[in-house]
Structures are given as structure tokens and as C-alpha cells.
Amino acid sequence: MSKFRKKCNRYYKFGAPTMAKKVGVYPYFMHINSEQNPVVEMDGKPTIMLGSNNYLGMTSHPRVKEKAIETINEFGVGTTGSRLLNGTMELHVELEQRLANFLGMEDCVVFSTGLLANFGSISALLSEEDEWVISDQYNHASIIDGIRLGRFNQENKYIFKHNDMDDLEKGLRSVPKGKGMIITDGVFSMEGDIAPLGHLVDLAEDYDAFVYIDDAHGVGVLGSHGRGTSDYFGVTDKIDLIMGTFSKSFASVGGYIAASKEVCNWIRHKSRPFIFTASPPPSTCATVLAILDIIEKDDSYQRNLLDMALKMKTGLSDAGFEVTDSHTAIIPLIIGSEKKMLKFFHELYKHEPKGVFTNPVRFPATPKGRELLRTSYMASMNADLIDEALEIITKVGKKIKVI
Ligand SMILES: Cc1ncc(COP(=O)(O)O)c(C=O)c1O
Numbered sequence: 001m002s003k004f005r006k007k008c009n010r011y012y013k014f015g016a017p018t019m020a021k022k023v024g025v026y027p028y029f030m031h032i033n034s035e036q037n038p039v040v041e042m043d044g045k046p047t048i049m050l051g052s053n054n055y056l057g058m059t060s061h062p063r064v065k066e067k068a069i070e071t072i073n074e075f076g077v078g079t080t081g082s083r084l085l086n087g088t089m090e091l092h093v094e095l096e097q098r099l100a101n102f103l104g105m106e107d108c109v110v111f112s113t114g115l116l117a118n119f120g121s122i123s124a125l126l127s128e129e130d131e132w133v134i135s136d137q138y139n140h141a142s143i144i145d146g147i148r149l150g151r152f153n154q155e156n157k158y159i160f161k162h163n164d165m166d167d168l169e170k171g172l173r174s175v176p177k178g179k180g181m182i183i184t185d186g187v188f189s190m191e192g193d194i195a196p197l198g199h200l201v202d203l204a205e206d207y208d209a210f211v212y213i214d215d216a217h218g219v220g221v222l223g224s225h226g227r228g229t230s231d232y233f234g235v236t237d238k239i240d241l242i243m244g245t246f247s248k249s250f251a252s253v254g255g256y257i258a259a260s261k262e263v264c265n266w267i268r269h270k271s272r273p274f275i276f277t278a279s280p281p282p283s284t285c286a287t288v289l290a291i292l293d294i295i296e297k298d299d300s301y302q303r304n305l306l307d308m309a310l311k312m313k314t315g316l317s318d319a320g321f322e323v324t325d326s327h328t329a330i331i332p333l334i335i336g337s338e339k340k341m342l343k344f345f346h347e348l349y350k351h352e353p354k355g356v357f358t359n360p361v362r363f364p365a366t367p368k369g370r371e372l373l374r375t376s377y378m379a380s381m382n383a384d385l386i387d388e389a390l391e392i393i394t395k396v397g398k399k400i401k402v403i
Contacts, residue, residue, distance in 0.1 A: 024346070045355060252284045358374065
């Protein structure tokens, strides 16, 4: 038997997932049997969904669905090709222009997923031996792997302590002026904390560094009408590149980068994860365009989302839970033990007659000793649902002695 089959067979029998299943604490690949609304159907019962990235609640907005269906009827279900060849429809170009305008950037490139947007842009930009990257230690996996794909000298990396501007400056001092690229999430995906972009762009200016922001969790949530973390700090004109995704506030799947026309042109012609994959289907473009139509005019979705998250954060903190000072759609419940965190997750999920679904987060997504349940909120939630979820979380938290 080949080494590969042996390796997989051994993992199937004795790996951590199998062991976790045996003792009934495996938390992944749970089935959802309804639209991703504030209450979903899981295991045949209603479950409050506190584990979705559908921040603006747009996955089932009637106008968005209608637009996607109309577009399927007019343009079909797929493109069957790369953007470079037969995969560019006028809808992709319209979407790129609309996103660039929305974010206050000159141009935009749409990718097939957010992960590919990071792989494809970071690896295309880090292409010469003497270039450097200075990256936050808690950046998303797609940034870490995008850096690994770069054809620069892989030794030329400085990983700065999370959100620590003194350490960022130390990194910048060790890099030849003008040759460094700073990469950070705008809003960090596990704990919902915000990068201090005001300070960061000043340092970038001092050291003539390129600034790359992954705003997957910031766009739709922060800034005027959801223009993201750069807009929230009023520093968009000092950012070289904003990356985002359609898999969260834009309720779909796909990704993008927005930057100058020269940077976008480089990425369009140099990025393998852009060129060697099929483009997003027309219905995805229509979905995102329909959401832009809504949020450009109406910021009540964003406001309700932030109100609901704040209500929950205050309630959890009053109940005695350890929460962080998040001002975004993500509220982590810090548990600090993997065993207890998994127990909490399952007790919430199994709660009758209504369960609560959260995201269990363990190493390497969070440091060891900082295991947490990631909760996230939607614009389509209301105060009664938040109260109900809070009551269940508090009851279960007391039962398993988290509070
Ligand atoms: C910060 C961040 N960047 C990038 C991605 C990748 O986005 P996508 O799901 O569109 O591939 C994610 C998704 O979880 C993310 O949280």
C-alpha cells in the first residue's frame, strides 16, 4: 500500500477527529437545513445562528434573491472559464467599477473566493528577491499562505506582535526603506478586534511601505454605509490595497482587491490564482451589485447589526462572561480551555427546545489557553432574539461553570 494511503488510513482510525467523534465532542460539518437566517433548522429543531458571517442578513433579502434569479435566467448559471479568456462578462466589469467607487479606490479586481484574492494578490506583488513583508501575527491563514506563494526571498519576513505598533515599527526599521509591504486584517476574524490603522498608516508613510488591508470582516460593518475599516479611520487615501470577500456581508462567494489602476493591472496579468481558475458566476455579480444598491442608500442594516452586537456584548459582560472590547459584528466568549469550550459548544447546540449554534475556536486559530466560542450577529436579528440567546447562553454557562 502506498505511503499516502497508509497515512490517510492511520489518520482515519486514530486521528483527532475520529477520537473526538468517539467521545461525542466533534463539532464540525454540522448540517443546516434552511436559509442562513437568525434562526436556522439544525438536527430537526430551531437553532439560533450565532455562527454565521451573514452580517447584513442579505442571504435571503427578497430583492437580492430576485436579482440573482433574474440574472440566472438572462445569463445562465456559470462562466466556464478564466477571467483572462472567456470568463469576463460585462457584469464582472460593472461589479469591479461599483466596488472601486464604493470603497473610494481607483480600480478593483474580482476573484473567485476571498482566499484566492489573498493568495493571488500577495503572491503576485511579492515577486522580487529584495522585497519584504511585515505581517500581523494573527492575520488570516490565506494571508500566511499567500506570503508562502510569493517568489521573493522567503527569509524577508517580519511577523509583528498582534496590533502592536511598536513592534511593527521595529520590523519596518529592519527593512530597506521603500521595499516593505505591511499586511494586516482590518477586523480580526476570531476576536473581532480592529487594527489601529490611523497609527499604522503614519508608520507606513515614515518608512515608505505599501499598505495591504484584508477587510473581509470590516466591509459592510464599519465606516460610512459599511465602507470598511479604512473609512472608519478616515485613512482610505493612505491605503494601497483593500482586500475583501463576498462570503460575509455580501452574502455570496467570491473575493476582490481594490487598489490603483496600475496595481490592479499588475495583478490582472501576474496573478496565477486569478488567471488559472474560472470566474464567479453571473448570479454572484448580481447578488453583490444588488447589495451595493441597498447599502449605498440605506445604512439601517449596518446600524441594526451593530446595535444587536452591542446589546449582546453588554448582556454577556453583565452576566459575568469574559468578552473583549469588540465594536464589530464578532463577539468572542473567551473560555481558555479546549475541553470546556467544546462542552459549552455542545450544550448550547443541544439545548431544547431551541439550540444555539456558535463557532468553536481552538489552536491554531487562537493561541493555546485562549480557546473561545466565536459568536457573530446579523442585521436581521431583533432584540427579543438576542434576549433569548443570552438567556440560553447564561443558563448553560452557569450549568457548566463557565460563569
Ligand atoms: C480575514 C479573512 N480573509 C480572507 C478570508 C477568505 O475569504 P473567503 O471565504 O471568501 O475565501 C476569510 C474567510 O474566512 C477571512 O476571515
